[in-house]
Amino acid sequence: MTTSEVAPATNFIRQIIAEDLKNRKNDGRVITRFPPEPNGYLHIGHAKSICLNFGLAADYHGVCNLRFDDTNPSKEEQEYVESIMADVRWLGFDWDDRLFFASDYFEQLYQYGLHLVNAGQAYVCDLSAEEVRAYRGTLTEPGQDSPYRNRSVAENLDLFTRMRAGEFPDGSRTLRAKIDMASPNLNMRDPVLYRIKHESHQRTGDAWCLYPMYDYAHPLSDALEGITHSICTMEYEDHRVLYDWMVENCPVPSRPHQYEFARLNLSYTVMSKRKLLQLVHEKLVAGWDDPRMPTLAGMRRRGYTPAAIRNFCERIGVGKRENLVDLALLEFCVREDLNFRAPRVMGVLKPLKVVLINYPEGQVEELEAVNNPEDPAQGTRKVPFSRELYLEREDFREEPPRKFFRLAPGREVRLRYAYFIKCEEVIKDPATGEVVELRCTYDPDTRGGYAPDGRRVKATLHWVSALHAIPAEVRLYDRLFTKPVPGEDSGGDFKADLHSGSLEVLSDCRLEPSLKNAAPGDFFQFERQGYFCVDSEDSAPGAPVFNRTVTLKDAWAKIQQAQKP
Numbered sequence: 001m002t003t004s005e006v007a008p009a010t011n012f013i014r015q016i017i018a019e020d021l022k023n024r025k026n027d028g029r030v031i032t033r034f035p036p037e038p039n040g041y042l043h044i045g046h047a048k049s050i051c052l053n054f055g056l057a058a059d060y061h062g063v064c065n066l067r068f069d070d071t072n073p074s075k076e077e078q079e080y081v082e083s084i085m086a087d088v089r090w091l092g093f094d095w096d097d098r099l100f101f102a103s104d105y106f107e108q109l110y111q112y113g114l115h116l117v118n119a120g121q122a123y124v125c126d127l128s129a130e131e132v133r134a135y136r137g138t139l140t141e142p143g144q145d146s147p148y149r150n151r152s153v154a155e156n157l158d159l160f161t162r163m164r165a166g167e168f169p170d171g172s173r174t175l176r177a178k179i180d181m182a183s184p185n186l187n188m189r190d191p192v193l194y195r196i197k198h199e200s201h202q203r204t205g206d207a208w209c210l211y212p213m214y215d216y217a218h219p220l221s222d223a224l225e226g227i228t229h230s231i232c233t234m235e236y237e238d239h240r241v242l243y244d245w246m247v248e249n250c251p252v253p254s255r256p257h258q259y260e261f262a263r264l265n266l267s268y269t270v271m272s273k274r275k276l277l278q279l280v281h282e283k284l285v286a287g288w289d290d291p292r293m294p295t296l297a298g299m300r301r302r303g304y305t306p307a308a309i310r311n312f313c314e315r316i317g318v319g320k321r322e323n324l325v326d327l328a329l330l331e332f333c334v335r336e337d338l339n340f341r342a343p344r345v346m347g348v349l350k351p352l353k354v355v356l357i358n359y360p361e362g363q364v365e366e367l368e369a370v371n372n373p374e375d376p377a378q379g380t381r382k383v384p385f386s387r388e389l390y391l392e393r394e395d396f397r398e399e400p401p402r403k404f405f406r407l408a409p410g411r412e413v414r415l416r417y418a419y420f421i422k423c424e425e426v427i428k429d430p431a432t433g434e435v436v437e438l439r440c441t442y443d444p445d446t447r448g449g450y451a452p453d454g455r456r457v458k459a460t461l462h463w464v465s466a467l468h469a470i471p472a473e474v475r476l477y478d479r480l481f482t483k484p485v486p487g488e489d490s491g492g493d494f495k496a497d498l499h500s501g502s503l504e505v506l507s508d509c510r511l512e513p514s515l516k517n518a519a520p521g522d523f524f525q526f527e528r529q530g531y532f533c534v535d536s537e538d539s540a541p542g543a544p545v546f547n548r549t550v551t552l553k554d555a556w557a558k559i560q561q562a563q564k565p
Protein backbone atom coordinates (compact mmCIF):
# COMPACT_ATOMS: atom_id res chain seq x y z
CA MET A 1 0.00 0.00 0.00
CA THR A 2 1.25 3.48 -0.78
CA THR A 3 0.24 6.60 1.09
CA SER A 4 -1.37 8.00 -2.03
CA GLU A 5 -4.05 5.31 -1.83
CA VAL A 6 -5.26 6.36 1.57
CA ALA A 7 -7.38 9.16 2.95
CA PRO A 8 -5.87 12.62 3.06
CA ALA A 9 -3.98 13.56 6.23
CA THR A 10 -6.58 16.01 7.52
CA ASN A 11 -5.60 15.97 11.19
CA PHE A 12 -2.36 15.63 13.11
CA ILE A 13 -2.89 11.96 13.88
CA ARG A 14 -3.45 11.22 10.21
CA GLN A 15 -0.26 13.11 9.45
CA ILE A 16 1.64 10.97 11.94
CA ILE A 17 0.20 7.77 10.48
CA ALA A 18 0.87 8.86 6.92
CA GLU A 19 4.47 9.62 7.87
CA ASP A 20 4.83 6.25 9.65
CA LEU A 21 3.48 4.46 6.58
CA LYS A 22 5.90 6.32 4.35
CA ASN A 23 8.78 5.22 6.57
CA ARG A 24 7.51 1.64 6.68
CA LYS A 25 7.31 1.89 10.45
CA ASN A 26 5.49 -1.11 12.04
CA ASP A 27 5.92 -2.88 8.67
CA GLY A 28 3.22 -0.62 7.29
CA ARG A 29 0.57 -1.84 9.71
CA VAL A 30 -2.00 0.36 11.44
CA ILE A 31 -3.63 -1.20 14.48
CA THR A 32 -5.68 0.96 16.81
CA ARG A 33 -7.99 0.09 19.66
CA PHE A 34 -10.98 1.49 21.46
CA PRO A 35 -10.47 0.73 25.18
CA PRO A 36 -13.61 1.47 27.23
CA GLU A 37 -13.82 0.68 30.90
CA PRO A 38 -17.12 -1.17 31.43
CA ASN A 39 -18.20 1.10 34.27
CA GLY A 40 -20.99 2.98 32.51
CA TYR A 41 -22.70 3.52 29.18
CA LEU A 42 -20.92 5.11 26.24
CA HIS A 43 -21.53 8.79 25.60
CA ILE A 44 -21.04 11.18 22.71
CA GLY A 45 -17.43 11.79 23.82
CA HIS A 46 -16.73 8.09 23.39
CA ALA A 47 -18.27 8.34 19.94
CA LYS A 48 -15.52 10.78 19.00
CA SER A 49 -12.90 8.26 20.11
CA ILE A 50 -14.70 5.36 18.38
CA CYS A 51 -15.03 7.24 15.09
CA LEU A 52 -11.39 8.26 15.31
CA ASN A 53 -9.97 4.83 16.12
CA PHE A 54 -12.19 2.75 13.85
CA GLY A 55 -12.10 5.46 11.19
CA LEU A 56 -8.30 5.56 11.08
CA ALA A 57 -8.14 1.79 10.82
CA ALA A 58 -10.64 1.79 7.96
CA ASP A 59 -8.94 4.62 6.09
CA TYR A 60 -5.43 3.19 6.38
CA HIS A 61 -6.33 -0.44 5.67
CA GLY A 62 -5.70 -1.34 9.27
CA VAL A 63 -7.78 -2.86 12.04
CA CYS A 64 -9.22 -1.58 15.28
CA ASN A 65 -9.63 -3.76 18.36
CA LEU A 66 -12.37 -3.44 20.92
CA ARG A 67 -10.70 -3.94 24.27
CA PHE A 68 -12.45 -3.72 27.58
CA ASP A 69 -10.25 -2.15 30.17
CA ASP A 70 -11.75 -4.26 32.95
CA THR A 71 -9.17 -3.92 35.69
CA ASN A 72 -11.35 -2.51 38.47
CA PRO A 73 -13.98 -5.08 39.54
CA SER A 74 -15.66 -2.76 42.05
CA LYS A 75 -17.14 -0.49 39.38
CA GLU A 76 -17.55 -2.77 36.41
CA GLU A 77 -20.54 -4.80 35.29
CA GLN A 78 -21.56 -7.18 32.51
CA GLU A 79 -24.53 -4.92 31.69
CA TYR A 80 -22.05 -2.23 30.69
CA VAL A 81 -20.01 -4.64 28.56
CA GLU A 82 -23.11 -5.58 26.60
CA SER A 83 -24.35 -2.01 26.19
CA ILE A 84 -20.93 -0.90 24.94
CA MET A 85 -20.78 -3.63 22.31
CA ALA A 86 -24.32 -2.80 21.16
CA ASP A 87 -23.49 0.90 20.95
CA VAL A 88 -20.28 0.46 18.95
CA ARG A 89 -22.14 -1.77 16.48
CA TRP A 90 -25.02 0.67 16.29
CA LEU A 91 -22.59 3.48 15.46
CA GLY A 92 -21.62 1.38 12.47
CA PHE A 93 -18.29 -0.14 13.45
CA ASP A 94 -17.12 -3.71 13.61
CA TRP A 95 -14.26 -5.30 15.52
CA ASP A 96 -14.73 -8.67 13.76
CA ASP A 97 -13.05 -11.28 15.93
CA ARG A 98 -10.90 -8.77 17.75
CA LEU A 99 -12.81 -8.51 21.01
CA PHE A 100 -10.40 -8.40 23.92
CA PHE A 101 -10.45 -7.94 27.65
CA ALA A 102 -7.56 -6.67 29.75
CA SER A 103 -8.60 -9.38 32.21
CA ASP A 104 -7.59 -12.00 29.61
CA TYR A 105 -4.03 -10.76 30.14
CA PHE A 106 -3.99 -10.94 33.94
CA GLU A 107 -1.64 -13.93 33.98
CA GLN A 108 0.68 -12.42 31.38
CA LEU A 109 0.66 -9.07 33.18
CA TYR A 110 1.53 -10.84 36.40
CA GLN A 111 4.49 -12.47 34.65
CA TYR A 112 5.65 -9.00 33.57
CA GLY A 113 5.35 -7.96 37.21
CA LEU A 114 7.63 -10.83 38.19
CA HIS A 115 10.01 -9.76 35.45
CA LEU A 116 10.21 -6.22 36.84
CA VAL A 117 10.74 -7.56 40.36
CA ASN A 118 13.53 -9.85 39.17
CA ALA A 119 15.13 -6.97 37.31
CA GLY A 120 15.08 -4.85 40.47
CA GLN A 121 12.63 -2.46 38.79
CA ALA A 122 9.64 -3.09 41.02
CA TYR A 123 9.19 -3.58 44.75
CA VAL A 124 6.51 -4.46 47.22
CA CYS A 125 5.62 -1.44 49.33
CA ASP A 126 3.79 -1.58 52.66
CA LEU A 127 2.80 2.06 52.79
CA SER A 128 -0.92 2.78 52.91
CA ALA A 129 -2.53 4.68 50.04
CA GLU A 130 -2.49 7.80 52.19
CA GLU A 131 1.21 7.39 53.01
CA VAL A 132 2.05 6.80 49.36
CA ARG A 133 0.40 10.12 48.60
CA ALA A 134 2.29 11.89 51.37
CA TYR A 135 5.63 10.46 50.23
CA ARG A 136 5.00 11.42 46.64
CA GLY A 137 5.82 15.11 47.15
CA THR A 138 4.36 17.90 45.04
CA LEU A 139 5.01 19.65 41.76
CA THR A 140 7.55 21.86 43.52
CA GLU A 141 8.99 19.36 46.00
CA PRO A 142 10.60 16.03 45.23
CA GLY A 143 9.12 12.90 46.75
CA GLN A 144 10.65 10.76 49.48
CA ASP A 145 11.76 7.20 49.00
CA SER A 146 9.47 4.60 50.51
CA PRO A 147 11.16 2.81 53.42
CA TYR A 148 10.43 -0.43 51.51
CA ARG A 149 12.12 0.71 48.31
CA ASN A 150 15.31 -1.24 48.86
CA ARG A 151 13.90 -4.61 49.70
CA SER A 152 15.89 -7.44 48.16
CA VAL A 153 14.69 -9.12 44.99
CA ALA A 154 14.16 -12.31 46.97
CA GLU A 155 11.97 -10.60 49.56
CA ASN A 156 10.00 -8.79 46.84
CA LEU A 157 9.44 -12.05 44.98
CA ASP A 158 8.25 -13.75 48.12
CA LEU A 159 5.86 -10.93 49.02
CA PHE A 160 4.53 -10.42 45.49
CA THR A 161 3.83 -14.13 45.14
CA ARG A 162 2.01 -14.12 48.47
CA MET A 163 0.06 -11.03 47.48
CA ARG A 164 -1.24 -13.01 44.57
CA ALA A 165 -1.93 -16.01 46.76
CA GLY A 166 -4.31 -13.88 48.82
CA GLU A 167 -2.31 -13.80 52.05
CA PHE A 168 -2.71 -10.07 52.68
CA PRO A 169 -5.72 -7.85 53.22
CA ASP A 170 -6.88 -5.10 50.88
CA GLY A 171 -4.72 -2.00 50.91
CA SER A 172 -1.95 -3.54 53.00
CA ARG A 173 0.62 -3.73 50.20
CA THR A 174 1.17 -2.64 46.62
CA LEU A 175 3.66 -3.44 43.91
CA ARG A 176 5.38 -0.26 42.74
CA ALA A 177 7.72 0.51 39.89
CA LYS A 178 11.14 1.65 41.05
CA ILE A 179 11.72 4.70 38.89
CA ASP A 180 12.55 8.09 40.39
CA MET A 181 11.02 9.75 43.45
CA ALA A 182 12.59 13.06 42.43
CA SER A 183 11.26 13.06 38.87
CA PRO A 184 9.63 16.35 37.87
CA ASN A 185 6.83 14.17 36.46
CA LEU A 186 4.78 12.91 39.40
CA ASN A 187 3.65 9.89 37.41
CA MET A 188 7.24 8.64 37.45
CA ARG A 189 7.58 8.74 41.23
CA ASP A 190 7.37 5.01 41.78
CA PRO A 191 3.82 4.54 40.50
CA VAL A 192 1.69 1.75 41.92
CA LEU A 193 1.40 -1.18 39.49
CA TYR A 194 -0.75 -3.57 41.52
CA ARG A 195 -3.15 -3.28 44.40
CA ILE A 196 -4.83 -5.92 46.51
CA LYS A 197 -8.59 -6.14 46.19
CA HIS A 198 -10.41 -9.19 47.44
CA GLU A 199 -13.29 -8.75 45.08
CA SER A 200 -14.98 -10.93 42.47
CA HIS A 201 -14.40 -9.91 38.90
CA GLN A 202 -17.21 -10.25 36.35
CA ARG A 203 -14.98 -12.38 34.12
CA THR A 204 -12.24 -13.91 36.22
CA GLY A 205 -14.39 -14.55 39.29
CA ASP A 206 -12.24 -15.10 42.37
CA ALA A 207 -9.12 -16.15 40.48
CA TRP A 208 -7.43 -12.87 41.37
CA CYS A 209 -7.21 -10.63 44.39
CA LEU A 210 -4.46 -8.59 42.76
CA TYR A 211 -5.54 -6.05 40.17
CA PRO A 212 -3.28 -4.02 37.85
CA MET A 213 -3.46 -0.24 37.60
CA TYR A 214 -4.38 1.53 34.36
CA ASP A 215 -0.87 2.92 33.75
CA TYR A 216 0.51 -0.58 33.96
CA ALA A 217 -2.16 -2.65 32.24
CA HIS A 218 -2.84 -0.27 29.38
CA PRO A 219 0.56 -0.02 27.63
CA LEU A 220 1.23 -3.71 28.15
CA SER A 221 -2.18 -4.70 26.75
CA ASP A 222 -1.48 -2.45 23.75
CA ALA A 223 1.87 -4.17 23.25
CA LEU A 224 0.33 -7.64 23.56
CA GLU A 225 -2.17 -6.82 20.83
CA GLY A 226 0.42 -5.25 18.55
CA ILE A 227 -1.29 -1.86 18.68
CA THR A 228 0.70 0.62 16.61
CA HIS A 229 -1.06 3.86 17.44
CA SER A 230 -2.56 4.06 20.92
CA ILE A 231 -4.78 7.11 20.89
CA CYS A 232 -6.07 8.65 24.08
CA THR A 233 -7.19 12.01 25.46
CA MET A 234 -4.88 14.84 26.55
CA GLU A 235 -5.03 14.12 30.27
CA TYR A 236 -2.74 11.17 29.58
CA GLU A 237 -0.05 13.31 28.01
CA ASP A 238 1.90 13.37 31.28
CA HIS A 239 1.57 9.60 31.51
CA ARG A 240 3.25 8.99 28.18
CA VAL A 241 6.78 8.67 29.64
CA LEU A 242 5.41 6.07 32.02
CA TYR A 243 3.69 4.32 29.11
CA ASP A 244 7.04 4.21 27.33
CA TRP A 245 8.83 3.03 30.47
CA MET A 246 6.48 0.04 30.77
CA VAL A 247 6.87 -0.95 27.17
CA GLU A 248 10.65 -0.57 27.30
CA ASN A 249 11.19 -2.44 30.55
CA CYS A 250 8.91 -5.42 30.04
CA PRO A 251 9.70 -8.14 27.50
CA VAL A 252 6.69 -7.35 25.31
CA PRO A 253 6.23 -8.53 21.71
CA SER A 254 5.71 -5.09 20.10
CA ARG A 255 6.37 -1.40 20.56
CA PRO A 256 3.20 0.73 20.59
CA HIS A 257 3.20 4.53 20.83
CA GLN A 258 0.72 6.78 22.57
CA TYR A 259 -0.76 9.89 20.95
CA GLU A 260 -3.07 12.32 22.66
CA PHE A 261 -5.97 14.39 21.32
CA ALA A 262 -8.38 16.84 22.93
CA ARG A 263 -11.50 15.29 24.36
CA LEU A 264 -14.93 16.39 23.23
CA ASN A 265 -16.71 18.86 25.48
CA LEU A 266 -20.26 19.71 24.51
CA SER A 267 -22.25 22.68 25.77
CA TYR A 268 -25.24 22.07 28.08
CA THR A 269 -23.93 18.55 28.65
CA VAL A 270 -22.02 16.61 31.28
CA MET A 271 -19.95 13.66 30.15
CA SER A 272 -18.09 12.41 33.17
CA LYS A 273 -19.31 8.89 33.85
CA ARG A 274 -19.32 9.66 37.54
CA LYS A 275 -21.83 12.46 36.95
CA LEU A 276 -23.94 10.43 34.53
CA LEU A 277 -24.04 7.61 37.06
CA GLN A 278 -25.24 10.12 39.65
CA LEU A 279 -28.07 11.27 37.39
CA VAL A 280 -29.15 7.67 36.92
CA HIS A 281 -28.81 6.54 40.54
CA GLU A 282 -30.54 9.60 41.95
CA LYS A 283 -33.33 9.14 39.40
CA LEU A 284 -32.88 12.63 38.02
CA VAL A 285 -33.33 10.98 34.62
CA ALA A 286 -35.24 7.82 33.71
CA GLY A 287 -32.10 5.72 33.16
CA TRP A 288 -28.96 5.49 31.04
CA ASP A 289 -31.14 5.55 27.93
CA ASP A 290 -33.26 8.53 28.94
CA PRO A 291 -33.56 10.49 25.68
CA ARG A 292 -32.09 13.56 27.43
CA MET A 293 -28.88 11.75 28.31
CA PRO A 294 -25.72 12.30 26.22
CA THR A 295 -25.28 8.52 26.09
CA LEU A 296 -25.46 6.73 22.77
CA ALA A 297 -28.32 4.67 24.22
CA GLY A 298 -30.18 7.88 25.08
CA MET A 299 -29.51 9.44 21.72
CA ARG A 300 -30.64 6.28 19.92
CA ARG A 301 -33.87 6.24 21.88
CA ARG A 302 -34.35 9.93 21.16
CA GLY A 303 -34.02 9.27 17.45
CA TYR A 304 -30.50 10.49 16.71
CA THR A 305 -29.06 8.42 13.88
CA PRO A 306 -25.62 6.81 13.65
CA ALA A 307 -24.97 8.73 10.43
CA ALA A 308 -25.71 12.05 12.15
CA ILE A 309 -23.37 11.24 15.03
CA ARG A 310 -20.59 10.07 12.73
CA ASN A 311 -20.99 13.20 10.67
CA PHE A 312 -20.83 15.33 13.82
CA CYS A 313 -17.60 13.59 14.88
CA GLU A 314 -16.14 14.26 11.46
CA ARG A 315 -17.07 17.94 11.56
CA ILE A 316 -15.64 18.68 15.01
CA GLY A 317 -12.27 17.38 13.88
CA VAL A 318 -9.37 16.14 15.96
CA GLY A 319 -6.91 18.51 17.57
CA LYS A 320 -4.91 19.04 20.71
CA ARG A 321 -6.63 22.09 22.11
CA GLU A 322 -9.62 21.73 24.42
CA ASN A 323 -12.73 23.59 23.37
CA LEU A 324 -16.45 23.58 23.96
CA VAL A 325 -18.47 22.39 21.00
CA ASP A 326 -21.93 23.90 20.66
CA LEU A 327 -24.73 21.39 21.17
CA ALA A 328 -26.47 23.17 18.29
CA LEU A 329 -23.92 21.63 15.93
CA LEU A 330 -24.93 18.12 16.96
CA GLU A 331 -28.59 19.04 16.52
CA PHE A 332 -27.81 20.51 13.12
CA CYS A 333 -26.21 17.22 12.06
CA VAL A 334 -29.27 15.30 13.23
CA ARG A 335 -31.63 17.58 11.29
CA GLU A 336 -29.45 17.39 8.22
CA ASP A 337 -29.60 13.60 8.17
CA LEU A 338 -33.30 13.31 9.02
CA ASN A 339 -34.33 16.01 6.57
CA PHE A 340 -33.54 13.75 3.69
CA ARG A 341 -34.73 10.50 5.20
CA ALA A 342 -37.72 11.21 7.41
CA PRO A 343 -41.21 10.87 5.90
CA ARG A 344 -43.43 13.90 6.54
CA VAL A 345 -46.66 13.42 8.43
CA MET A 346 -49.16 15.64 10.18
CA GLY A 347 -49.62 15.48 13.92
CA VAL A 348 -51.40 17.90 16.21
CA LEU A 349 -49.70 18.14 19.58
CA LYS A 350 -52.12 20.43 21.40
CA PRO A 351 -55.46 19.94 19.65
CA LEU A 352 -58.16 22.56 19.13
CA LYS A 353 -61.35 21.29 17.54
CA VAL A 354 -62.54 22.89 14.32
CA VAL A 355 -65.94 22.25 12.69
CA LEU A 356 -66.36 23.15 9.01
CA ILE A 357 -69.97 24.26 9.07
CA ASN A 358 -70.46 24.15 5.29
CA TYR A 359 -68.77 20.76 4.77
CA PRO A 360 -71.26 17.90 4.18
CA GLU A 361 -71.90 15.73 7.23
CA GLY A 362 -70.53 12.23 6.82
CA GLN A 363 -68.36 13.07 3.79
CA VAL A 364 -64.72 11.95 3.74
CA GLU A 365 -62.15 12.88 1.11
CA GLU A 366 -58.79 11.26 0.62
CA LEU A 367 -56.27 14.00 -0.12
CA GLU A 368 -52.89 13.29 -1.59
CA ALA A 369 -49.89 14.30 0.50
CA VAL A 370 -46.21 14.28 -0.42
CA ASN A 371 -44.11 11.99 1.78
CA ASN A 372 -40.85 13.84 1.43
CA PRO A 373 -40.29 16.88 -0.77
CA GLU A 374 -36.51 16.29 -0.43
CA ASP A 375 -36.83 12.80 -1.83
CA PRO A 376 -39.50 12.23 -4.50
CA ALA A 377 -38.77 8.49 -4.37
CA GLN A 378 -40.66 8.37 -1.07
CA GLY A 379 -43.88 8.96 -3.00
CA THR A 380 -47.24 10.13 -1.72
CA ARG A 381 -49.96 8.95 0.65
CA LYS A 382 -53.64 9.61 1.23
CA VAL A 383 -54.79 11.66 4.19
CA PRO A 384 -58.48 11.68 5.14
CA PHE A 385 -60.30 15.01 5.42
CA SER A 386 -63.74 15.50 6.98
CA ARG A 387 -66.06 17.99 8.61
CA GLU A 388 -64.41 17.89 12.04
CA LEU A 389 -60.71 18.54 12.34
CA TYR A 390 -58.07 19.28 14.92
CA LEU A 391 -55.69 22.16 14.50
CA GLU A 392 -52.80 23.18 16.69
CA ARG A 393 -54.06 25.34 19.56
CA GLU A 394 -51.05 27.60 19.09
CA ASP A 395 -52.08 28.27 15.51
CA PHE A 396 -55.12 30.26 16.65
CA ARG A 397 -55.24 33.59 18.46
CA GLU A 398 -58.43 35.36 19.28
CA GLU A 399 -56.53 38.63 19.32
CA PRO A 400 -53.60 38.10 16.99
CA PRO A 401 -50.50 40.14 17.81
CA ARG A 402 -48.52 41.85 15.07
CA LYS A 403 -46.78 39.39 12.73
CA PHE A 404 -49.04 36.52 13.81
CA PHE A 405 -50.33 35.39 10.44
CA ARG A 406 -52.10 32.21 11.42
CA LEU A 407 -55.77 31.69 12.19
CA ALA A 408 -57.84 34.40 13.92
CA PRO A 409 -61.50 35.43 13.88
CA GLY A 410 -62.53 36.43 10.35
CA ARG A 411 -59.19 35.36 8.89
CA GLU A 412 -58.53 32.86 6.12
CA VAL A 413 -55.65 30.33 6.08
CA ARG A 414 -54.70 27.29 4.04
CA LEU A 415 -54.86 23.75 5.38
CA ARG A 416 -51.95 21.76 4.05
CA TYR A 417 -52.91 19.63 1.01
CA ALA A 418 -56.57 20.63 1.55
CA TYR A 419 -58.58 23.83 1.40
CA PHE A 420 -58.69 27.42 2.51
CA ILE A 421 -60.73 27.80 5.66
CA LYS A 422 -62.04 30.93 7.36
CA CYS A 423 -62.80 31.36 11.04
CA GLU A 424 -66.41 32.43 11.49
CA GLU A 425 -67.09 31.84 15.17
CA VAL A 426 -65.23 31.11 18.39
CA ILE A 427 -66.87 28.84 20.95
CA LYS A 428 -65.75 29.22 24.55
CA ASP A 429 -66.30 27.38 27.75
CA PRO A 430 -68.80 29.63 29.53
CA ALA A 431 -67.24 28.92 32.91
CA THR A 432 -63.54 29.36 32.11
CA GLY A 433 -63.59 31.47 28.96
CA GLU A 434 -61.24 28.97 27.32
CA VAL A 435 -61.60 28.57 23.56
CA VAL A 436 -62.93 25.04 23.02
CA GLU A 437 -63.94 25.03 19.36
CA LEU A 438 -63.78 27.06 16.18
CA ARG A 439 -66.55 27.18 13.61
CA CYS A 440 -65.11 27.72 10.18
CA THR A 441 -66.19 27.64 6.56
CA TYR A 442 -64.15 26.06 3.82
CA ASP A 443 -63.96 27.13 0.19
CA PRO A 444 -64.65 24.08 -2.02
CA ASP A 445 -62.90 25.80 -4.95
CA THR A 446 -59.53 25.81 -3.15
CA ARG A 447 -58.97 22.08 -3.05
CA GLY A 448 -55.24 21.41 -3.28
CA GLY A 449 -54.49 24.74 -1.64
CA TYR A 450 -54.96 27.38 -4.33
CA ALA A 451 -57.81 29.81 -5.01
CA PRO A 452 -58.91 30.11 -8.64
CA ASP A 453 -59.46 33.85 -8.11
CA GLY A 454 -55.83 34.21 -7.11
CA ARG A 455 -56.47 35.38 -3.55
CA ARG A 456 -53.75 34.59 -1.12
CA VAL A 457 -53.38 33.54 2.49
CA LYS A 458 -50.40 34.09 4.74
CA ALA A 459 -50.27 30.78 6.56
CA THR A 460 -50.49 27.07 5.85
CA LEU A 461 -51.43 24.97 8.86
CA HIS A 462 -51.24 21.27 9.57
CA TRP A 463 -54.33 19.43 10.74
CA VAL A 464 -55.84 16.00 11.29
CA SER A 465 -59.33 14.66 10.74
CA ALA A 466 -60.96 14.25 14.17
CA LEU A 467 -62.77 11.10 13.13
CA HIS A 468 -59.67 9.40 11.74
CA ALA A 469 -56.83 10.67 13.92
CA ILE A 470 -55.09 8.33 16.31
CA PRO A 471 -54.38 9.48 19.87
CA ALA A 472 -50.77 9.46 21.04
CA GLU A 473 -48.47 10.59 23.78
CA VAL A 474 -45.66 12.85 22.67
CA ARG A 475 -42.61 13.67 24.77
CA LEU A 476 -40.86 16.93 24.09
CA TYR A 477 -37.24 17.15 25.19
CA ASP A 478 -35.11 20.16 25.77
CA ARG A 479 -31.56 20.57 27.04
CA LEU A 480 -30.92 18.73 30.27
CA PHE A 481 -28.99 21.69 31.69
CA THR A 482 -29.57 25.42 31.63
CA LYS A 483 -25.90 26.44 31.56
CA PRO A 484 -23.37 25.87 28.75
CA VAL A 485 -20.96 24.39 31.31
CA PRO A 486 -23.13 22.80 34.01
CA GLY A 487 -21.86 23.64 37.48
CA GLU A 488 -19.53 26.36 36.29
CA ASP A 489 -21.18 29.14 38.25
CA SER A 490 -22.12 27.02 41.24
CA GLY A 491 -18.77 25.67 42.37
CA GLY A 492 -19.08 22.51 40.31
CA ASP A 493 -22.55 21.61 41.54
CA PHE A 494 -23.76 20.51 38.12
CA LYS A 495 -27.12 19.34 39.48
CA ALA A 496 -27.93 22.94 40.42
CA ASP A 497 -28.11 23.64 36.69
CA LEU A 498 -30.53 20.87 35.75
CA HIS A 499 -33.25 22.23 33.49
CA SER A 500 -36.64 21.68 35.12
CA GLY A 501 -38.37 21.96 31.75
CA SER A 502 -36.22 19.40 29.96
CA LEU A 503 -39.17 17.04 29.55
CA GLU A 504 -42.74 17.96 28.65
CA VAL A 505 -45.24 15.13 28.24
CA LEU A 506 -48.23 15.78 25.99
CA SER A 507 -50.74 13.00 26.52
CA ASP A 508 -53.56 14.10 24.24
CA CYS A 509 -52.00 14.45 20.81
CA ARG A 510 -53.76 13.47 17.56
CA LEU A 511 -51.83 12.07 14.64
CA GLU A 512 -52.79 11.26 11.08
CA PRO A 513 -53.95 7.65 10.70
CA SER A 514 -51.00 6.58 8.52
CA LEU A 515 -49.02 6.43 11.78
CA LYS A 516 -51.16 3.60 13.11
CA ASN A 517 -48.59 0.98 12.23
CA ALA A 518 -45.46 2.93 13.13
CA ALA A 519 -43.00 0.65 14.89
CA PRO A 520 -40.44 1.40 17.62
CA GLY A 521 -37.53 3.30 16.12
CA ASP A 522 -39.49 4.58 13.09
CA PHE A 523 -38.89 8.27 12.56
CA PHE A 524 -40.93 11.06 10.97
CA GLN A 525 -41.03 14.74 10.47
CA PHE A 526 -44.23 16.12 11.98
CA GLU A 527 -44.77 19.01 9.60
CA ARG A 528 -43.93 22.41 11.10
CA GLN A 529 -42.92 20.79 14.42
CA GLY A 530 -39.78 18.76 14.22
CA TYR A 531 -38.51 15.20 13.95
CA PHE A 532 -40.08 12.49 16.07
CA CYS A 533 -39.54 8.77 16.56
CA VAL A 534 -41.55 5.99 18.13
CA ASP A 535 -40.25 5.33 21.64
CA SER A 536 -38.62 1.92 21.88
CA GLU A 537 -39.53 1.29 25.53
CA ASP A 538 -42.93 2.70 26.33
CA SER A 539 -44.78 2.65 23.03
CA ALA A 540 -47.47 -0.02 22.59
CA PRO A 541 -49.82 -0.88 19.72
CA GLY A 542 -52.87 1.34 20.10
CA ALA A 543 -51.05 3.55 22.61
CA PRO A 544 -48.10 4.98 20.74
CA VAL A 545 -45.49 7.17 22.40
CA PHE A 546 -43.39 9.49 20.27
CA ASN A 547 -40.17 11.25 21.25
CA ARG A 548 -39.25 14.58 19.77
CA THR A 549 -35.78 14.03 18.40
CA VAL A 550 -35.10 17.64 17.50
CA THR A 551 -37.12 20.72 16.60
CA LEU A 552 -37.14 21.93 13.03
CA LYS A 553 -35.19 25.04 13.81
CA ASP A 554 -33.17 25.75 16.86
CA ALA A 555 -35.67 27.62 19.01
CA TRP A 556 -33.10 28.17 21.71
CA ALA A 557 -30.49 29.70 19.49
CA LYS A 558 -33.16 32.04 18.18
CA ILE A 559 -34.28 33.12 21.63
CA GLN A 560 -30.69 33.67 22.68
CA GLN A 561 -29.97 35.60 19.54
CA ALA A 562 -33.00 37.78 20.25
CA GLN A 563 -31.77 38.44 23.78
CA LYS A 564 -28.40 39.73 22.62
CA PRO A 565 -28.10 43.50 22.91
Ligand code: ATP
Pocket residue numbers: 034035036037038044045046048049069231232233262263264265271272273274
Ligand atom coordinates in the same frame (compact mmCIF):
# COMPACT_ATOMS: atom_id res chain seq x y z
P1 ATP B 1 -14.41 9.04 32.85
O1 ATP B 1 -14.92 10.17 32.00
O2 ATP B 1 -15.47 8.53 33.74
O3 ATP B 1 -13.09 9.31 33.49
P2 ATP B 1 -13.50 7.77 30.46
O4 ATP B 1 -14.30 8.70 29.67
O5 ATP B 1 -12.03 7.88 30.47
O6 ATP B 1 -14.08 7.80 31.91
P3 ATP B 1 -13.18 5.19 29.27
O7 ATP B 1 -14.12 4.05 29.24
O8 ATP B 1 -11.86 4.95 29.89
O9 ATP B 1 -13.94 6.32 30.04
O10 ATP B 1 -13.00 5.79 27.83
C1 ATP B 1 -12.71 4.99 26.71
C2 ATP B 1 -12.06 5.81 25.66
O11 ATP B 1 -12.89 6.89 25.28
C3 ATP B 1 -10.75 6.40 26.16
O12 ATP B 1 -9.77 6.17 25.17
C4 ATP B 1 -11.05 7.86 26.31
O13 ATP B 1 -9.91 8.62 26.02
C5 ATP B 1 -12.15 8.09 25.29
N1 ATP B 1 -13.00 9.20 25.71
C6 ATP B 1 -13.69 9.31 26.86
N2 ATP B 1 -14.31 10.49 26.93
C7 ATP B 1 -14.03 11.17 25.81
C8 ATP B 1 -14.37 12.47 25.29
N3 ATP B 1 -15.15 13.30 25.96
N4 ATP B 1 -13.88 12.81 24.08
C9 ATP B 1 -13.10 11.97 23.40
N5 ATP B 1 -12.74 10.75 23.82
C10 ATP B 1 -13.18 10.34 25.01
Ligand code: MG
Pocket residue numbers: 037
Ligand atom coordinates in the same frame (compact mmCIF):
# COMPACT_ATOMS: atom_id res chain seq x y z
MG1 MG C 1 -10.63 6.29 31.29
